[in-house]
Amino acid sequence: MNHLQIAIDGPAGAGKSTIARKLAKNLNITYVDTGAMYRALTYKILKDKIEINNIDSIIETAKNTNILLIEDELYLDNQHITDEIRSKEVTHYVSYIAQIPELRKILVELQKKIADNNSVVMDGRDIGTFVLPNANVKIFLTASIEERAYRRYNELLLKDQPVNLQEIKKSIEERDKIDSQRDYAPLVKAEDAIELDTTGLSIDEVIEKIIHIIHRDK
Numbered sequence: 001m002n003h004l005q006i007a008i009d010g011p012a013g014a015g016k017s018t019i020a021r022k023l024a025k026n027l028n029i030t031y032v033d034t035g036a037m038y039r040a041l042t043y044k045i046l047k048d049k050i051e052i053n054n055i056d057s058i059i060e061t062a063k064n065t066n067i068l069l070i071e072d073e074l075y076l077d078n079q080h081i082t083d084e085i086r087s088k089e090v091t092h093y094v095s096y097i098a099q100i101p102e103l104r105k106i107l108v109e110l111q112k113k114i115a116d117n118n119s120v121v122m123d124g125r126d127i128g129t130f131v132l133p134n135a136n137v138k139i140f141l142t143a144s145i146e147e148r149a150y151r152r153y154n155e156l157l158l159k160d161q162p163v164n165l166q167e168i169k170k171s172i173e174e175r176d177k178i179d180s181q182r183d184y185a186p187l188v189k190a191e192d193a194i195e196l197d198t199t200g201l202s203i204d205e206v207i208e209k210i211i212h213i214i215h216r217d218k
């Protein structure tokens with residue numbers, strides 16, 4: 001059976017997960033947040049106090065970890081986890097961990113398996129280029145760094161977390177740099193992806209544009 005595949009990539013704070021989640025609901029298909037998988041592995045590595053430079057040990061941990069993602073519910077070794085993977089510490093280290101090709105291959109295999117069995121909207125950094133190279137529709141979401149930082153700032157304010165706009169901007173810039181400069185499966189727009197600059201656009205305006213593209217290209 002041919003499943004629908006919609007790939008959404010882009011830098012941090014571009015609105016990927018918000019848009020992908022809403023779009024999947026709208027189309028009544030599965031949402032796959034691949035960033036949550038990288039975050040879950042990073043969380044486990046930090047929790048188990050594995051040295052961040054010990055690549056062998058990190059790969060061994062990745063091989064022995066069971067990640068189950070059902071929409072927004074993530075189970076790490078059969079334990080339900082939620083906000084832990086969004087901590088400042090996990091956010092800081094995730095891009096370092098995500099550079100390791102062997103670790104990526106393990107997660108990509110899992111992501112491909114989900115897309116083999118379901119129609120999906122999948123968001124991440126390498127979905128259009130690596131995970132789903134034959135996706136029906138590929139979107140590369142961007143927005144200015146100021147707007148992306150401000151979106152994160154507002155999000156954290158709503159969660160009553162202490163925030164500093166400049167610190168958030170710096171952290172996003174650092175993560176984007178590591179993600180786009182890594183050797184293996186970097187953050188890059190797929191040749192056949194459609195770039196959407198969402199600066200100044202509301203969530204619903206972005207969704208509307210993507211639905212228009214889907215109907216045109218599917």
Ligand code: CDP
Binds near residue numbers: 034039124
């Ligand atoms: O939502 P946010 O932009 O904060 O990031 P995320 O989507 O949760 O992804 C966290 C990190 O995981 C990214 O900064 C990347 O380092 C890594 N990641 C990746 O390398 N490849 C993916 N397909 C998804 C995430």
Ligand code: CDP
Binds near residue numbers: 013202
């Ligand atoms: O997944 P990614 O890091 O690309 O971004 P996100 O977590 O989906 O979005 C970051 C924040 O921006 C969320 O609080 C969204 O509600 C908000 N957002 C927005 O204000 N306007 C948009 N067009 C898209 C997202």
